[in-house]
Amino acid sequence: MTLGAMxxxxxxxxxxxxxxxxxxxxxxxxxxxxKNIVQTAERGKFDLFFYADELYVWDRFESGxxxxxxxxxxxxxxxxxxxxxxxHIGLAATISTTYNEPYHIARKLATxxxxxxxxxAWNVVTSQTDEEARNFGRDKHLDHTNRYERAEEFVDVTxxxxxxxxxxxxxxxxxxxxxxxxxxxxxxxxxxxxxxxHGPLNVARPPQGYPVLVxxxxxxxxxEMAAARAEVVFALVSSYSxxxxxASQKFYExxxxxxxxxGRNRDDLKILPGIMPIIGRTEEEARERLALTExxxxxxxxxxxxxxxxxxxVSSYPxxxxxxxxxDIDQYNQSKTVLKGILDLIDKGLTLRQLYERVTNxxxxxxxxxxxxxxxxxxxxxxxxxxxxxxxxxxxGGLDDFVNLxxxxxxxxxxFRTEYTGRTLREHLGLKRPANRYAKVRV
Amino acid sequence: MTLGAMxxxxxxxxxxxxxxxxxxxxxxxxxxxxKNIVQTAERGKFDLFFYADELYVWDRFESGxxxxxxxxxxxxxxxxxxxxxxxHIGLAATISTTYNEPYHIARKLATxxxxxxxxxAWNVVTSQTDEEARNFGRDKHLDHTNRYERAEEFVDVTxxxxxxxxxxxxxxxxxxxxxxxxxxxxxxxxxxxxxxxHGPLNVARPPQGYPVLVxxxxxxxxxEMAAARAEVVFALVSSYSxxxxxASQKFYExxxxxxxxxGRNRDDLKILPGIMPIIGRTEEEARERLALTExxxxxxxxxxxxxxxxxxxVSSYPxxxxxxxxxDIDQYNQSKTVLKGILDLIDKGLTLRQLYERVTNxxxxxxxxxxxxxxxxxxxxxxxxxxxxxxxxxxxGGLDDFVNLxxxxxxxxxxFRTEYTGRTLREHLGLKRPANRYAKVRV
Numbered sequence: 001m002t003l004g005a006m007x008x009x010x011x012x013x014x015x016x017x018x019x020x021x022x023x024x025x026x027x028x029x030x031x032x033x034x035k036n037i038v039q040t041a042e043r044g045k046f047d048l049f050f051y052a053d054e055l056y057v058w059d060r061f062e063s064g065x066x067x068x069x070x071x072x073x074x075x076x077x078x079x080x081x082x083x084x085x086x087x088h089i090g091l092a093a094t095i096s097t098t099y100n101e102p103y104h105i106a107r108k109l110a111t112x113x114x115x116x117x118x119x120x121a122w123n124v125v126t127s128q129t130d131e132e133a134r135n136f137g138r139d140k141h142l143d144h145t146n147r148y149e150r151a152e153e154f155v156d157v158t159x160x161x162x163x164x165x166x167x168x169x170x171x172x173x174x175x176x177x178x179x180x181x182x183x184x185x186x187x188x189x190x191x192x193x194x195x196x197x198h199g200p201l202n203v204a205r206p207p208q209g210y211p212v213l214v215x216x217x218x219x220x221x222x223x224e225m226a227a228a229r230a231e232v233v234f235a236l237v238s239s240y241s242x243x244x245x246x247a248s249q250k251f252y253e254x255x256x257x258x259x260x261x262x263g264r265n266r267d268d269l270k271i272l273p274g275i276m277p278i279i280g281r282t283e284e285e286a287r288e289r290l291a292l293t294e295x296x297x298x299x300x301x302x303x304x305x306x307x308x309x310x311x312x313x314v315s316s317y318p319x320x321x322x323x324x325x326x327x328d329i330d331q332y333n334q335s336k337t338v339l340k341g342i343l344d345l346i347d348k349g350l351t352l353r354q355l356y357e358r359v360t361n362x363x364x365x366x367x368x369x370x371x372x373x374x375x376x377x378x379x380x381x382x383x384x385x386x387x388x389x390x391x392x393x394x395x396x397g398g399l400d401d402f403v404n405l406x407x408x409x410x411x412x413x414x415x416f417r418t419e420y421t422g423r424t425l426r427e428h429l430g431l432k433r434p435a436n437r438y439a440k441v442r443v
Numbered sequence: 444m445t446l447g448a449m450x451x452x453x454x455x456x457x458x459x460x461x462x463x464x465x466x467x468x469x470x471x472x473x474x475x476x477x478k479n480i481v482q483t484a485e486r487g488k489f490d491l492f493f494y495a496d497e498l499y500v501w502d503r504f505e506s507g508x509x510x511x512x513x514x515x516x517x518x519x520x521x522x523x524x525x526x527x528x529x530x531h532i533g534l535a536a537t538i539s540t541t542y543n544e545p546y547h548i549a550r551k552l553a554t555x556x557x558x559x560x561x562x563x564a565w566n567v568v569t570s571q572t573d574e575e576a577r578n579f580g581r582d583k584h585l586d587h588t589n590r591y592e593r594a595e596e597f598v599d600v601t602x603x604x605x606x607x608x609x610x611x612x613x614x615x616x617x618x619x620x621x622x623x624x625x626x627x628x629x630x631x632x633x634x635x636x637x638x639x640x641h642g643p644l645n646v647a648r649p650p651q652g653y654p655v656l657v658x659x660x661x662x663x664x665x666x667e668m669a670a671a672r673a674e675v676v677f678a679l680v681s682s683y684s685x686x687x688x689x690a691s692q693k694f695y696e697x698x699x700x701x702x703x704x705x706g707r708n709r710d711d712l713k714i715l716p717g718i719m720p721i722i723g724r725t726e727e728e729a730r731e732r733l734a735l736t737e738x739x740x741x742x743x744x745x746x747x748x749x750x751x752x753x754x755x756x757v758s759s760y761p762x763x764x765x766x767x768x769x770x771d772i773d774q775y776n777q778s779k780t781v782l783k784g785i786l787d788l789i790d791k792g793l794t795l796r797q798l799y800e801r802v803t804n805x806x807x808x809x810x811x812x813x814x815x816x817x818x819x820x821x822x823x824x825x826x827x828x829x830x831x832x833x834x835x836x837x838x839x840g841g842l843d844d845f846v847n848l849x850x851x852x853x854x855x856x857x858x859f860r861t862e863y864t865g866r867t868l869r870e871h872l873g874l875k876r877p878a879n880r881y882a883k884v885r886v
Contacts, residue, residue: 016620018615018617019617019620020617021617023617026615029647031527031557031559035527054645055546055645056645057628057642057643057645059628065623065625066620066622066625067620067622070622070623070645071613071646072645072646073554073557073558073646074547074551074554074646076519076520076551077519077520077523077554077558078523078554080519080520080521080524081526083524084527084528085527099544099546099547101542101579101580103542103578103579104543108517108520110517111516114474114516115474115520115521115524116474117474131641134639134640135640135641135642136544136546136640137640172461172469172471174462174463177459177462177510178509179461179509179510179511179513180508180513182505185500185508187502195580196577196581197578197579198578199578200500201500202498202500202514202515203472203515203517204514298620
């Protein structure tokens with residue numbers, strides 16, 4: 001079983017995790033806070049630490065400024081410092097293809113892969129909001145089709161740059177004075193719709209060949225891209241009931257089934273549903289902790305988050321009635337996957353209050369360590385998951401609980417490692433090191 | 444006296460430093476190599492570690508690919524990992540304003556400043572070559588005027604983003620649920636010729652207010668920008684003779700004299716001439732080491748470097764005659780400062796061979812520790828320097844020698860610190876923490 005430790009917000013899995021009595025919001029800009037967390041994840045033998053990101057302060061509503069956890073250290077900067085403080089755990093940086101240049105990103109990820117001895121991963125996202133566009137010289141966010149087209153080309157160029165040095169291109173021969181073998185250094189000379197990049201990269205090919213490619217999109221375009229390229233997919237989960245299991249099995253089969261047409265094996269991609277365990281030593285304690293976690297978000301903030309995901313302000317509608325309209329997903333230009341999840345709830349007749357409570361408190365699973373391990377084992381064994389991307393009601397306490405209570409239970413059942421056996425993240429995940437496109441041509 | 448430890452190329456101050464018998468080119472992509480170097484600089488009480496950068500492989504000539512030190516870890520990624528391995532030394536990242544976005548750079552530098560507890564600096568450059576342009580979707584490099592205009596606006600926007608959170612804007616009040624004080628969070632809403640950036644930044648104001656601003660340009664536009672904004676200037680030196688001292692005194696006075704019109708004090712800017720000491724225990728050993736260092740660059744590579752800086756291939760001209768033409772600096776779009784240095788040598792009647800030897804082996808000063816300290820002390824006391832940006836014939840050995848032999852000599856003379864007394868880089872340099880533009884408005 002593959003396990004990712006997810007930092008969705010720096011204080012935990014929820015926008016209001018920072019308010020948890022055991023959270024430490026004073027640490028959000030302090031290296032030791034993050035070091036402690038990622039070292040705990042490493043003690044728990046997690047495959048990777050997964051750091052989410054956005055490129056703006058969510059200030060569409062006043063509640064976002066007043067109440068939301070709106071500061072985030074920049075991913076590459078943070079993960080590189082953490083590489084120096086860890087030895088085994090993979091480090092996944094969320095980086096947008098919409099507001100970056102492939103040469104910079106190829107170089108940063110290659111550098112992180114070197115500095116960490118092969119532990120870098122890239123969570124490819126396309127960003128979501130007009131607010132982000134306005135921080136990068138545009139008025140509006142790129143439309144869905146265009147940003148996926150750009151994302152595909154971005155990943156192509158980046159991987160091309162990683163291949164620009166063959167694995168044995170560096171000679172470093174002091175005596176003869178030959179630093180590199182010119183026949184093994186290649187220009188990319190890419191000219192596409194979105195990018196023109198000549199190359200070569202000024203960092204040699206990364207230890208992993210390519211840093212591991214992570215993705216989360218579950219739209220049609222997102223699934224096609226994942227089947228073609230992704231090595232880890234972070235999947236959203238509607239619930240941990242039998243119905244949720246069935247939906248995840250269906251998603252799992254759908255995605256793995258698409259891989260053959262891209263010449264890939266099912267094992268080349270690990271599907272990790274999200275899970276936010278709320279752990280109690282007893283069921284009652286778990287229920288109490290769940291209630292505490294769900295009480296942290298002020299109602300106005302919850303309502304505004306719902307308005308955000310619906311793409312329109314719904315705060316003037318009656319709280320205890322169903323919404324009197326159903327947003328059009330085709331006209332929508334934020335995450336279609338998130339909107340689809342909300343539409344399913346609208347179709348079930350939830351009231352506005354029920355809706356925002358569900359949207360705010362997503363993916364949590366309250367129970368004893370055994371109950372949580374039961375669900376994880378069942379989903380893993382029944383073809384719904386290759387592992388999980390675990391988030392936490394608050395940090396560092398929620399992670400401490402998981403590592404101290406759930407990980408040993410999974411290890412006892414023989415479904416999770418007791419020691420790291422590999423050296424690189426690819427080795428933890430059982431993924432092949434990709435061949436270099438230019439070396440192949442020579443053979 | 445302020446001292447910077449400069450890593451011009453990862454293996455040392457010269458393009459062929461990697462060939463030095465005591466260099467360690469196998470370490471160029473290994474974190475421990477850099478960690479060892481920066482920890483040695485910290486042991487030597489250097490104010491800052493200064494990491495140079497370019498955004499391409501210099502492949503204009505075949506010798507560049509075959510012989511030059513053409514790989515460089517990406518600066519922010521490297522320095523952030525080094526922040527985790529050091530406690531006191533400042534960390535200066537070279538970042539181009541021509542091929543970046545201010546929102547990303549403001550965020551990365553703010554993050555580095557937090558993770559290092561106030562030790563981040565930014566060496567602002569505008570890039571130099573068409574090769575770099577071709578890695579970022581353009582055919583030609585921006586012209587000199589345009590790229591300085593862009594650089595000014597870039598720095599403006601970045602500093603505006605650092606001000607977008609007032610210093611006391613974060614409330615982090617779990618009880619009331621208030622994360623931030625909305626009256627102390629500001630949108631930049633910048634709309635300029637080169638950038639449109641709405642803000643605010645999603646990292647709070649850095650510990651230093653603004654990370655320290657470093658600059659190297661010595662063109663007219665570069666000097667004006669430095670006088671207006673820079674806090675550290677890295678200056679090129681023609682020689683360490685009496686003539687070189689005079690030229691540096693003139694540059695020093697020129698630059699400091701320009702500051703008053705921007706409302707700045709002379710002490711708000713530290714001018715650091717470059718120096719590459721070649722240290723021997725005796726004069727003879729120093730001369731031998733100098734000869735060794737100067738023998739490392741193959742003649743063809745030296746000639747090609749000269750051709751690069753002249754903007755045209757001169758390899759077909761006779762080696763032992765002066766160049767039969769003088770390039771036009773007004774039509775030139777790489778570093779005008781470097782070209783001007785070469786033109787001065789051409790005007791002195793140097794042959795082509797002498798020219799490329801001088802261009803390849805720049806800024807070195809061979810002598811005993813006492814002789815090197817003599818020059819440094821003289822320049823410091825005679826108004827030519829506030830300190831030095833020290834580079835090394837090879838790493839880590841050249842730095843080891845400097846820290847073990849020259850630093851104690853400077854300390855004995857009372858011109859250099861024996862312990863760090865400050866906590867942040869600003870404190871090491873004796874620079875004020877800038878006020879927040881929005882906080883000022885309120886008062």
